[in-house]
Amino acid sequence: MDIFLLEAVLNGVMFGGLLALLALGLNLIFGVIDVVWICYAELVMCGMYTIYWLHAVYGVPFPLAAVAAILLVALLGVLLHRIIIEPILGSAPINQLLATGGLLFFLQSFATLLFTTDFRNVGIHLPSLELGDINLGYARILAFAVALVGAAALYLFLARTYLGTAIRAISQDREIMGLMGVDQRRIYLITSAIGGGLAGLAACLLVLQYDVHPFVGLSFGPITFMICVLGGLGNMIGGVIAAFIMAQIIAIGGYELSVEYSEVLAFLVFIVLIMVRPQGILGK
Amino acid sequence: MLEVTGLSADYGSFRALFEVSLGVEAGETVAVIGPNGAGKTTLMRVISGLLPPHSGTLAFEGRSLAGLEAHRIVEAGIAHVPENRRLFPRLTVEENLRMGAYMSSARARFVERRGWVYALFPRLEERRNQLAGTLSGGEQQMCAIARALMSEPRLLLLDEPSAGLAPLVVQQVFDLVRRIREEGFTVLIVEQNVRQVLELVDRAYLLEAGRIALGGTADELKRSDTVRRSYLGL
Amino acid sequence: MNRSWIIAGVGLAALALVPFVASPYVLHIAVQILIFGVIYTAWSFMGRFGLTSIGHGAFLGIGAYTTALLWNLYGVTPWIGIPAGMALSVLLALVIGYPCFHLKIVGHYFALVTLALGQVIALLVIAARDVTGGSLGMTPTQVGESIFAFQFPNRTHFYFIALALWLLVLGVWYWVGYGMRRAALDAIGEDETAAAAAGIDVMREKLRITVISAAITSLGGSVLTQYLMYLNPETVAGVGISLQIVFAAIAGGMYSALGPTVGALLTLTLTESLRILFGTHFIGAANTIYGILLILFIVFLPRGIMGLIEQFSLFRGTREKESRLPL
Numbered sequence: 001m002d003i004f005l006l007e008a009v010l011n012g013v014m015f016g017g018l019l020a021l022l023a024l025g026l027n028l029i030f031g032v033i034d035v036v037w038i039c040y041a042e043l044v045m046c047g048m049y050t051i052y053w054l055h056a057v058y059g060v061p062f063p064l065a066a067v068a069a070i071l072l073v074a075l076l077g078v079l080l081h082r083i084i085i086e087p088i089l090g091s092a093p094i095n096q097l098l099a100t101g102g103l104l105f106f107l108q109s110f111a112t113l114l115f116t117t118d119f120r121n122v123g124i125h126l127p128s129l130e131l132g133d134i135n136l137g138y139a140r141i142l143a144f145a146v147a148l149v150g151a152a153a154l155y156l157f158l159a160r161t162y163l164g165t166a167i168r169a170i171s172q173d174r175e176i177m178g179l180m181g182v183d184q185r186r187i188y189l190i191t192s193a194i195g196g197g198l199a200g201l202a203a204c205l206l207v208l209q210y211d212v213h214p215f216v217g218l219s220f221g222p223i224t225f226m227i228c229v230l231g232g233l234g235n236m237i238g239g240v241i242a243a244f245i246m247a248q249i250i251a252i253g254g255y256e257l258s259v260e261y262s263e264v265l266a267f268l269v270f271i272v273l274i275m276v277r278p279q280g281i282l283g284k
Numbered sequence: 285m286l287e288v289t290g291l292s293a294d295y296g297s298f299r300a301l302f303e304v305s306l307g308v309e310a311g312e313t314v315a316v317i318g319p320n321g322a323g324k325t326t327l328m329r330v331i332s333g334l335l336p337p338h339s340g341t342l343a344f345e346g347r348s349l350a351g352l353e354a355h356r357i358v359e360a361g362i363a364h365v366p367e368n369r370r371l372f373p374r375l376t377v378e379e380n381l382r383m384g385a386y387m388s389s390a391r392a393r394f395v396e397r398r399g400w401v402y403a404l405f406p407r408l409e410e411r412r413n414q415l416a417g418t419l420s421g422g423e424q425q426m427c428a429i430a431r432a433l434m435s436e437p438r439l440l441l442l443d444e445p446s447a448g449l450a451p452l453v454v455q456q457v458f459d460l461v462r463r464i465r466e467e468g469f470t471v472l473i474v475e476q477n478v479r480q481v482l483e484l485v486d487r488a489y490l491l492e493a494g495r496i497a498l499g500g501t502a503d504e505l506k507r508s509d510t511v512r513r514s515y516l517g518l
Numbered sequence: 519m520n521r522s523w524i525i526a527g528v529g530l531a532a533l534a535l536v537p538f539v540a541s542p543y544v545l546h547i548a549v550q551i552l553i554f555g556v557i558y559t560a561w562s563f564m565g566r567f568g569l570t571s572i573g574h575g576a577f578l579g580i581g582a583y584t585t586a587l588l589w590n591l592y593g594v595t596p597w598i599g600i601p602a603g604m605a606l607s608v609l610l611a612l613v614i615g616y617p618c619f620h621l622k623i624v625g626h627y628f629a630l631v632t633l634a635l636g637q638v639i640a641l642l643v644i645a646a647r648d649v650t651g652g653s654l655g656m657t658p659t660q661v662g663e664s665i666f667a668f669q670f671p672n673r674t675h676f677y678f679i680a681l682a683l684w685l686l687v688l689g690v691w692y693w694v695g696y697g698m699r700r701a702a703l704d705a706i707g708e709d710e711t712a713a714a715a716a717g718i719d720v721m722r723e724k725l726r727i728t729v730i731s732a733a734i735t736s737l738g739g740s741v742l743t744q745y746l747m748y749l750n751p752e753t754v755a756g757v758g759i760s761l762q763i764v765f766a767a768i769a770g771g772m773y774s775a776l777g778p779t780v781g782a783l784l785t786l787t788l789t790e791s792l793r794i795l796f797g798t799h800f801i802g803a804a805n806t807i808y809g810i811l812l813i814l815f816i817v818f819l820p821r822g823i824m825g826l827i828e829q830f831s832l833f834r835g836t837r838e839k840e841s842r843l844p845l
Contacts, residue, residue, distance in 0.1 A: 188478025
């Protein structure tokens with residue numbers, strides 16, 4: 001096999017890990033609360049800006065800035081649910097999607113107001129691992145590893161703890177959760193916090209590889225939605241699988257065609273697959 | 285123990301309960317019987333907090349339950365086994381039991397509690413790691429009751445436990461309820477299977493079109509003409 | 519009946535006078551309000567019946583780029599280019615719409631599929647940058663005032679073209695909105711299964727409304743390009759413009775004929791006022807406010823400004839029967 005194709009495939013695998021992390025957060029929110037946060041990528045952007053601001057501007061050590069970012073975005077998730085979603089929880093789901101669309105506008109523009117449209121870099125450049133002719137950036141490898149750890153942690157949390165089990169249960173029958181002594185509202189808020197936290201974690205990983213700017217969300221937001229729908233909206237395992245598939249399409253497509261056409265291809269594949277199997281790969 | 289006075293409640297846009305009054309003493313087993321659509325399930329849901337009442341009072345062990353959300357009512361000591369079982373289909377039997385024991389007080393005693401429940405329901409212990417959605421109807425009913433018992437309730441609400449089950453299984457379920465009675469639980473049971481339930485309980489109420497039409501001991505109801513004609517087919 | 523005709527007549531007369539009393543700047547804004555009004559109204563054809571698309575930028579972009587590219591590359595007159603764009607948009611709408619409706623993809627699934635559609639077009643434009651100029655955009659080759667080239671630097675001329683187009687679209691709105699067709703669409707919006715059981719050809723009605731929406735949006739995109747003489751993938755495709763369309767339609771009120779145009783009035787005056795007030799210091803201020811407003815409208819005023827006005831029985835006589843859909 002062409003060595004550079006192999007490099008593309010490997011990069012695709014690692015990119016897939018990152019996309020999978022993003023998809024997990026979105027799928028968690030959708031699976032549990034049944035809403036689509038169309039501004040999810042913009043929450044990630046907030047995390048990225050937080051790290052930039054703390055680390056690149058104020059010199060806070062990266063690990064601290066990372067933790068701060070995760071906590072901040074988790075808080076944003078809670079606020080998003082409390083202020084925007086809760087009041088309209090009973091109305092048509094599309095309204096909730098559109099309301100988060102308003103937040104998308106708001107976050108993008110607010111970021112523009114604060115930071116202008118300049119591309120900002122956090123200033124951390126990790127070297128590359130050289131395996132023969134293949135170059136794999138350590139930032140990529142780290143992102144992949146952390147994403148895997150994050151996914152594993154999420155899995156353990158959902159499978160082994162009372163809270164995690166309750167979160168799984170609520171997506172299966174929300175009406176009777178009260179009969180279990182579970183405060184439904186609290187579960188939603190906690191889930192929102194976790195969803196936000198996952199976005200914050202993704203931000204930490206993305207910021208090591210990409211510049212941040214107010215519209216950076218547009219680079220990976222739509223793709224994340226496609227991945228979630230492709231895997232079956234709300235289905236976390238499906239999302240992970242779909243993430244790796246999409247990442248490979250983009251990686252190999254980027255190698256054979258061009259980066260931009262590879263994305264066009266990815267979206268076209270999505271549209272075709274959805275027509276063939278609208279409930280997604282692992283949807284019910 | 286449980287005192288319901290003048291309770292009225294709506295189901296959607298129409299009134300389902302009209303000034304219903306009933307009572308359950310500690311240790312008793314009481315049934316609410318009546319035809320489909322009489323409001324029996326609505327009554328259960330109001331007591332357990334899933335549905336807010338329109339007017340009337342609801343008191344449990346002297347404390348008013350007015351305005352309490354469902355999860356608080358569980359904490360107060362009332363457990364509701366809903367109509368149609370309502371297990372979490374993609375959780376295992378044991379995970380369902382865990383959900384029943386979600387309350388912090390129950391959580392602390394989970395292992396002990398689980399042991400007691402498995403002793404009562406050995407079939408469930410065999411299937412503890414099986415997904416609840418794959419259980420048979422009778423097993424699901426047992427699991428649902430077991431789940432409710434995990435929270436160590438003082439009052440157990442059973443909503444149509446025999447619904448949709450084969451006659452032999454129905455018998456098993458009622459035997460189970462008998463055993464629970466013997467353990468000393470207070471039970472309020474809503475049933476359409478009048479003949480069997482009247483053999484089981486101490487007292488019963490007849491709910492028709494949202495109103496209490498009759499109330500008395502099980503024997504009194506068994507002998508009542510209304511019940512005999514309309515519900516026992518005699 | 520009489521009163522509403524008189525009001526309409528007076529309104530029309532007032533609109534016709536605008537180019538003669540307004541400053542060039544206000545006229546410039548007015549033309550855009552009309553064109554965007556057409557675009558937002560086109561979206562609302564689908565939106566009001568429960569088919570919420572967040573990818574209408576796709577049709578806008580197809581219309582805009584088809585017309586501009588045919589002209590720049592092959593000298594094809596927009597009089598052919600515009601219908602060509604509409605045809606392509608209609609084709610796309612059918613290709614996507616048929617499987618979607620057949621498979622009963624609705625609600626947020628549908629919205630996300632439309633999002634993908636918008637992205638495909640935007641990304642395609644960027645990827646083909648040799649031809650389209652990519653993110654930097656492109657300008658149609660200018661030839662001055664020419665009917666053949668559909669270029670009318672004279673604003674007054676363009677104003678009347680835009681006005682005619684706007685009136686045409688309002689006409690289509692009423693045509694769709696009355697009679698059995700409307701009842702059928704309402705029924706579909708409320709309960710598809712029941713509607714199908716009642717014998718309504720759900721697929722055909724939904725496709726018809728989608729095709730109309732796509733065609734007019736494409737038309738709007740082409741005309742907008744011919745007016746502004748500039749286009750780039752951000753302003754005509756992509757998530758941003760798609761969401762802006764949704765916002766304007768909801769804020770103005772997508773259930774009434776004039777609602778989307780009110781939305782255009784709102785968005786344009788907001789952008790311009792902010793630009794005048796803050797200059798370039800606060801780029802992004804407009805969208806910040808749009809964002810907050812969209813949230814507030816969804817929560818408190820889902821039927822938009824026109825919905826609010828209609829409640830105060832000002833236009834009770836001319837108001838169409840309300841649709842009882844979610845929102």
